[in-house]
Amino acid sequence: MKDPLIISYPDGISEEGGIRSQYHHVSDITPTILDILGIRKPEIIGGVAQKPITGTSLSYTFNEKDTPTRKPVQYYEQSGNRGIWRDGWKAITNHLLKLSYEDDEWELYHVDEDYSEDNNVADKYPEKLEQLKNLWFAEAGKNNVFPLGTGSYVLRSKEQNEQDEEMMKLVLKEEKYTYKGVIEPFRTGRSLLFNNRNNEVRIQIDHKKDAEGTLYAGGMRLGGYTLFIKDNKLRYTYNAALRTYYRAVTGELPEGKLDIRVITKVLDGKAYVSLYVNGKEEASTVIERFFFGLEVNFSVKDGNQSSVDPENTLPFEYSHDIDRIEFTAAPATIDTKELIDEYFRID
Numbered sequence: 001m002k003d004p005l006i007i008s009y010p011d012g013i014s015e016e017g018g019i020r021s022q023y024h025h026v027s028d029i030t031p032t033i034l035d036i037l038g039i040r041k042p043e044i045i046g047g048v049a050q051k052p053i054t055g056t057s058l059s060y061t062f063n064e065k066d067t068p069t070r071k072p073v074q075y076y077e078q079s080g081n082r083g084i085w086r087d088g089w090k091a092i093t094n095h096l097l098k099l100s101y102e103d104d105e106w107e108l109y110h111v112d113e114d115y116s117e118d119n120n121v122a123d124k125y126p127e128k129l130e131q132l133k134n135l136w137f138a139e140a141g142k143n144n145v146f147p148l149g150t151g152s153y154v155l156r157s158k159e160q161n162e163q164d165e166e167m168m169k170l171v172l173k174e175e176k177y178t179y180k181g182v183i184e185p186f187r188t189g190r191s192l193l194f195n196n197r198n199n200e201v202r203i204q205i206d207h208k209k210d211a212e213g214t215l216y217a218g219g220m221r222l223g224g225y226t227l228f229i230k231d232n233k234l235r236y237t238y239n240a241a242l243r244t245y246y247r248a249v250t251g252e253l254p255e256g257k258l259d260i261r262v263i264t265k266v267l268d269g270k271a272y273v274s275l276y277v278n279g280k281e282e283a284s285t286v287i288e289r290f291f292f293g294l295e296v297n298f299s300v301k302d303g304n305q306s307s308v309d310p311e312n313t314l315p316f317e318y319s320h321d322i323d324r325i326e327f328t329a330a331p332a333t334i335d336t337k338e339l340i341d342e343y344f345r346i347d
Helices: 028-039 128-141 156-167 336-342
Strands: 075-080 081-086 089-093 107-109 169-172 175-182 199-205 213-220 225-228 233-239 242-252 257-269 270-277 280-287 298-300 320-329 334-335
Touching: 028 298, 075 128, 107 128, 107 233, 107 334, 199 213, 199 225, 213 320, 233 270, 242 270
Parallel strands: none
Antiparallel strands: 075 081, 081 089, 089 107, 169 334, 175 320, 199 257, 199 320, 213 225, 213 298, 225 233, 233 242, 242 280, 257 270, 270 280
16 A cells, blocks of 8 residues: 655755655654754653654655665554565565464565555565565564554454354343433433334423423434424434434423423334324424444433534533433344444445
């Protein structure tokens, strides 16, 4: 993989729009800046000895287009994946999660001739590959890479993937939680109640016409759901990952004792949400792309760290007490992998 770097330095680069092909690494940016400014790296800061800079300044390339790279060597390591570059050759290996490092297969590329690293020549030049592997260990030792970890959670074997898929199926039992006399906002880990299954929230308040604010919220500005009162109307918003906002709004609420129910029924990837006030359905919405699965923040009487509905400015705490709030969720089996794939799909 190669990434572009654009440098603007009118005082030091005479050519406009020039392209350079010398090999360099992100570790070379700091020494380049220090070189341009004519500053030496301090050896001690706050009484702490500083580690040496291993990078190479890029400044020699500014006005010498075709000069050979001055970069001697560069190692790579991330989550057990390793690589080493030297003199136009590059060796790499990808490390599967928790598997022995001794089983890793190394690849070799002559990047001076194979820019896109398309042709693995490990079998053709085994001695070159062995030299680079040994060099990687030497560079890793100098730069405190060891000990290596268990590997990346992105790279799994076929067997691990099958185990992951089985583990990602959640069997959820029927759940019911009740909170009484809510005076102050609080957060709770009850977001699983809404994970793609039928659920009901029942709220009892002694409502005043001037009272407004959030009754509950799950998620944040990037996606989630919230129930709140604003302009003396009960409002439900479902934020589908900033793509679409589904809303249900009742008429004006009467003063006095209110029994509010939010009933969500999930069917074929859609959610049908109905708002009831004192036993009468007052508003509803159909969420075409329904997903409850990634939110980790759930709060009662306030709107979390950021607002699910952009029309609300936090803090947006309900201004009176909540006499009773009750959450009920039906049993369900959920394939979280399927949900995550759906959530991140690109149409």
